[in-house]
Amino acid sequence: xxxxxxxxxxxxxxxxxxxxxxxxxxxxxxxxxxxxxxxxxxxxxxxxxxxxxxxxxxxxxxxxxxxxxxxxxxxxxxxxxxxxxxxxxxxxxxxxxxxxxxxxxxxxxxxxxxxxxxxxxxxxxxxxxxxxxxxxxxxxxxxxxxxxxxxxxxxxxxxxxxxxxxxxxxxxxxxxxxxxxxxxxxxxxxxxxxxxxxxxxxxxxxxxxxxxxxxxxxxxxxxxxxxxxxxxxxxxxxxxxxxxxxxxxxxxxxxxxxxxxxxxxxxxxxxxxxxxxxxxxxxxxxxxxxxxxxxxxxxxxxxxxxxxxxxxxxxxxxxxxxxxxxxxxxxxxxxxx
Amino acid sequence: xxxxxxxxxxxxxxxxxxxxxxxxxxxxxxxxxxxxxxxxxxxxxxxxxxxxxxxxxxxxxxxxxxxxxxxxxxxxxxxxxxxxxxxxxxxxxxxxxxxxxxxxxxxxxxxxxxxxxxxxxxxxxxxxxxxxxxxxxxxxxxxxxxxxxxxxxxxxxxxxxxxxxxxxxxxxxxxxxxxxxxxxxxxxxxxxxxxxxxxxxxxxxxxxxxxxxxxxxxxxxxxxxxxxxxxxxxxxxxxxxxxxxxxxxxxxxxxxxxxxxxxxxxxxxxxxxxxxxxxxxxxxxxxxxxxxxxxxxxxxxxxxxxxxxxxxxxxxxxxxxxxxxxxxxxxxxxxxx
DNA sequence: CTGTTAGCGCATTCAG
DNA sequence: CTGAATGCGCTAACAG
Numbered sequence: 001x002x003x004x005x006x007x008x009x010x011x012x013x014x015x016x017x018x019x020x021x022x023x024x025x026x027x028x029x030x031x032x033x034x035x036x037x038x039x040x041x042x043x044x045x046x047x048x049x050x051x052x053x054x055x056x057x058x059x060x061x062x063x064x065x066x067x068x069x070x071x072x073x074x075x076x077x078x079x080x081x082x083x084x085x086x087x088x089x090x091x092x093x094x095x096x097x098x099x100x101x102x103x104x105x106x107x108x109x110x111x112x113x114x115x116x117x118x119x120x121x122x123x124x125x126x127x128x129x130x131x132x133x134x135x136x137x138x139x140x141x142x143x144x145x146x147x148x149x150x151x152x153x154x155x156x157x158x159x160x161x162x163x164x165x166x167x168x169x170x171x172x173x174x175x176x177x178x179x180x181x182x183x184x185x186x187x188x189x190x191x192x193x194x195x196x197x198x199x200x201x202x203x204x205x206x207x208x209x210x211x212x213x214x215x216x217x218x219x220x221x222x223x224x225x226x227x228x229x230x231x232x233x234x235x236x237x238x239x240x241x242x243x244x245x246x247x248x249x250x251x252x253x254x255x256x257x258x259x260x261x262x263x264x265x266x267x268x269x270x271x272x273x274x275x276x277x278x279x280x281x282x283x284x285x286x287x288x289x290x291x292x293x294x295x296x297x298x299x300x301x302x303x304x305x306x307x308x309x310x311x312x313x314x315x316x317x318x319x320x321x322x323x324x325x326x327x328x329x330x331x332x333x334x335x336x337x
Numbered sequence: 338x339x340x341x342x343x344x345x346x347x348x349x350x351x352x353x354x355x356x357x358x359x360x361x362x363x364x365x366x367x368x369x370x371x372x373x374x375x376x377x378x379x380x381x382x383x384x385x386x387x388x389x390x391x392x393x394x395x396x397x398x399x400x401x402x403x404x405x406x407x408x409x410x411x412x413x414x415x416x417x418x419x420x421x422x423x424x425x426x427x428x429x430x431x432x433x434x435x436x437x438x439x440x441x442x443x444x445x446x447x448x449x450x451x452x453x454x455x456x457x458x459x460x461x462x463x464x465x466x467x468x469x470x471x472x473x474x475x476x477x478x479x480x481x482x483x484x485x486x487x488x489x490x491x492x493x494x495x496x497x498x499x500x501x502x503x504x505x506x507x508x509x510x511x512x513x514x515x516x517x518x519x520x521x522x523x524x525x526x527x528x529x530x531x532x533x534x535x536x537x538x539x540x541x542x543x544x545x546x547x548x549x550x551x552x553x554x555x556x557x558x559x560x561x562x563x564x565x566x567x568x569x570x571x572x573x574x575x576x577x578x579x580x581x582x583x584x585x586x587x588x589x590x591x592x593x594x595x596x597x598x599x600x601x602x603x604x605x606x607x608x609x610x611x612x613x614x615x616x617x618x619x620x621x622x623x624x625x626x627x628x629x630x631x632x633x634x635x636x637x638x639x640x641x642x643x644x645x646x647x648x649x650x651x652x653x654x655x656x657x658x659x660x661x662x663x664x665x666x667x668x669x670x671x672x673x674x
Numbered sequence: 675c676t677g678t679t680a681g682c683g684c685a686t687t688c689a690g
Numbered sequence: 691c692t693g694a695a696t697g698c699g700c701t702a703a704c705a706g
Contacts, residue, residue: 001449001474003699014677019701027675046450050390051699054682059387061430069419070412078406082433091447093398094431096419110428112338113383137338221613253617276558277614280590340683351693356685364691388683391698 002043011039022047049091053115062303063111065095065104065121067219071247072275073292074122077144080296081120088304090117099124099185099219105133112137118303120296122146125187140306142299147189147316154306156299156317160190163288163321164197164242165204167270170286170323171240172205174331176268180213180238182227182248191216194244194272213238217248224248228255232267239267240329246273246287253281269328283327291319339380348376359384386428390452399640400448402432402441402458403481404556408584409612410629411459414481417633418457425641427454436461436522436556442470449474455640457633459483462524477643479636484526491643493636493654497527500625500658501534501579502541504607507623507660508577509542511668513605517550517575519564519585528553531581531609550575554585561585565592569604576604577666583610583624590618606665620664628656 004022008015013032020028021036039045053059064081066074078094085092093116095107101124108130111119118140123129129148134141143155171179181198184191195214202209215230217223224243231238232255241256243249249271261267263283271278274289298317341359345352350369357365358373376382390396401418403411415431422429430453432444438461445467448456455477460466466485471478480492508516518535521528532551539546552567554560561580568575569592578593580586586608598604600620608615611626635654 004701005699015699016678016701017676020676023701025701029675032676046446048391048699049447049451050387050396051682052701053387054385054391054684054698055700055702057682064431069406069415070409072407072409072412075407075409075412078431079433082406082431091430091432091451093428094401094415094419095428096416109383110386114386114428250613250617275614276584276587277612277617280587280614281617282619341685342683352684353686353693354691357692360685362685366691369692385683388698389685391682391700392684392686394698 002045004045004047007036007039007043007045010043011036057115058117059115060089061091061093061114061116062300063093063095063107063114063116063119063121065097065107065111065119067099067122067124068096069094071219071245073145073246073273073290076292077296077299080293080298081300082296084297084300084304088300097124099188101125101128105130108133112139115139117307118142120144120299120303123148126189126192127187140303140310142302142306144295144299145190151316152314154299154302154314154317156295156302156319157190158290158295158321159318160193161197161200163290163323164194164244164272165201166197166321166323167272167286167288168198168201168242169205170325171242171268171270171329172201172207174264174268174329176240176329176331177207178210178213178236178238179207179240179242179268180215180231182224182231182241182243182252183214183216184219184223184244184248186216188219191219191244198242219245219248221247221251224251225255226251228252232256232259232261240264241267241269241271243269243271246271246275246278249273249285250275250277263328264331268331274322274324278324279326286326286329287324289322289324291321294319339382341382341384344373344376344380344382347380348373394452395454396452397426398428398430398451398453399637400430400432400444400451400453400456400458402434402444402448402456404436404459404461405433406431408556408582410482410583410610410627413629414633414636417630417635418637419633421634421637421641434461436525438462438465442467445470449476452476454644455479457481457636457640460485463526463529464524477640477647479639479643481632481636482527488653489651491636491639491651491653493632493639493656494527495627495632495658496655497530498534498537500627500660501531501581501609502538503534503658503660504609504623504625505535505538505579506542507662508579508605508607508666509538509544511601511605511666513577513666513668514544515547515550515573515575516544516577516579516605517552517568519561519568519578519580519589520551520553521556521560521581521585523553525556528556528581535579556582556585558584558588561588562592563588565589569593569596569598577601578604578606580606580608583608583612583615586610586615586622587612600665601668605668611659611661615661616663623663623666624661626659626661628658631656
């Protein structure tokens with residue numbers, strides 16, 4: 001709780017000199033530097049991030065703008081971001097939008113007003129985006145998880161279409177034929193891409209695409225519950241469910257149970273996001289595992305690089321996913337397995 | 338991205354006047370005030386939080402210092418804190434310590450250097466605490482989840498001893514007799530209190546306390562895995578497990594499964610924290626539900642009040658828990674149930 | 675290589 | 691009731 005002036009006085013130098021040793025600004029006499037460092041230690045001096053931010057016109061925080069930290073996926077992401085931030089002596093401010101465009105906009109405006117060092121954003125909508133506002137204000141942004149229509153911004157995500165197609169192909173390979181899809185809100189790019197992948201796999205296998213079997217709802221447990229209820233009440237019931245995110249899956253499971261359906265015999269299940277509990281249910285659930293922690297960490301790394309060198313075009317970084325096959329989708333006896 | 342000066346110029350007044358209308362500083366001519374507000378809107382002016390913080394010697398952020406955001410409990414807490422922060426136009430910076438005292442201390446020092454408006458802290462240790470540093474620096478603190486030895490600080494938590502005793506009493510009531518306890522690190526107050534509750538319930542029922550049946554390990558899945566492995570390999574195996582947190586339980590389940598133990602017939606299970614998946618396993622798991630979101634929200638509310646009025650002694654706020662009885666502990670057929 | 679000067683954007687004295 | 695002056699703590703010119 002001492003200031004740079006006090007340190008300067010204590011060391012018998014000017015504040016500028018202290019500032020110079022603090023910022024490793026070469027050209028400081030070794031002896032003086034040592035004296036300054038000594039004083040810093042004795043006075044337990046810590047530079048004020050606030051004053052620095054005002055002077056440098058750039059604060060030492062990153063904004064992490066996501067829909068909901070309670071979603072296990074974003075918990076992992078947040079941890080990845082924070083671990084990286086800590087290495088760069090940055091703080092992370094957490095912003096939950098619930099995919100509400102108003103809240104997203106408010107947080108973006110705050111980030112601009114605060115002149116944050118960077119924003120890591122999972123945009124609620126691919127079309128109505130606040131990214132341009134950030135660009136205009138000169139605030140570096142990295143998108144995570146979801147893309148937007150304009151592609152002049154860094155992105156760290158996975159290949160959603162491909163991962164979804166792989167999951168559905170797996171279901172087809174296990175003999176499921178009437179595969180339904182529980183999707184997310186049409187505004188999110190991930191929701192669209194995953195459904196595209198679902199369609200692609202069906203088409204590829206010569207299976208019909210029945211619009212009745214595609215139900216969109218929110219990416220939350222309630223959404224999964226509603227969608228599953230609707231799908232499983234169909235006269236011609238699907239024989240498998242491809243669920244587009246983890247929370248939705250958590251909402252769908254009780255519905256499946258309450259109907260007394262046996263998984264995978266009556267109903268195959270595969271879902272996105274390998275949440276920690278997916279292996280704990282019975283039967284355990286086949287999932288598309290995303291490297292959530294790495295997504296956060298990589299987004300942070302890109303942001304750090306942008307701070308040092310803002311040149312270079314936007315980069316799309318797609319990390320690998322993994323289909324974790326478990327009992328909920330395994331219907332064939334695999335010889336030798 | 339305009340400054341108070343520009344607004345002042347635009348409205349034809351001085352910066353002081355703009356500042357006054359901004360801070361609702363009575364005694365401003367109604368006409369001028371209107372003109373100023375008009376200019377603010379036109380210029381899309383947003384005051385710089387940084388400059389304000391420097392001048393007011395208090396920033397507009399809260400530090401939320403917890404062990405790991407990936408723990409579902411803290412995800413809920415964080416959401417509660419943030420929702421409350423938003424109502425007060427505050428930002429929340431997220432700090433994960435992994436219960437490492439060094440990291441906790443570093444984050445506390447940062448909070449002090451930043452002159453944050455308040456700290457919400459789940460202390461890694463009850464004895465070696467950084468709370469005194471915060472108090473000395475005049476930064477308001479509210480403890481959540483865990484207490485510390487000195488009791489002159491606000492706390493929002495639950496009655497851990499009582500909740501634990503209730504859970505164990507329930508197991509006893511279901512006919513379990515050799516109940517083991519998987520506990521957390523001895524430094525955490527919650528770990529101690531829950532074990533005390535466990536002991537209390539056993540004693541009360543006239544059951545012996547076998548030290549062999551109490552295993553402490555980290556509050557993470559690995560901890561639960563190790564502890565469960567050790568306990569279930571005992572010659573005289575326990576007939577029930579009381580597990581002291583959610584992640585530990587997630588780690589213990591695979592161990593139970595791999596040993597082929599039937600729950601609850603061979604082994605009863607009750608755990609702390611009603612994580613979202615506890616109802617999705619089979620059998621579903623009896624839990625002690627904590628009002629995590631409310632804990633965060635209430636801590637934030639207390640912090641807000643402290644900012645307005647720092648007088649008044651420390652308050653301990655204990656919120657209610659609920660034992661959610663599910664199949665993992667139900668062994669008796671309950672007539673009429 | 676070092677000290678002095680100035681100003682980041684704002685809120686608060688103090689005069690008027 | 692309003693404006694001018696001052697300084698929060700720091701860094702970046704600028705002289706020396």
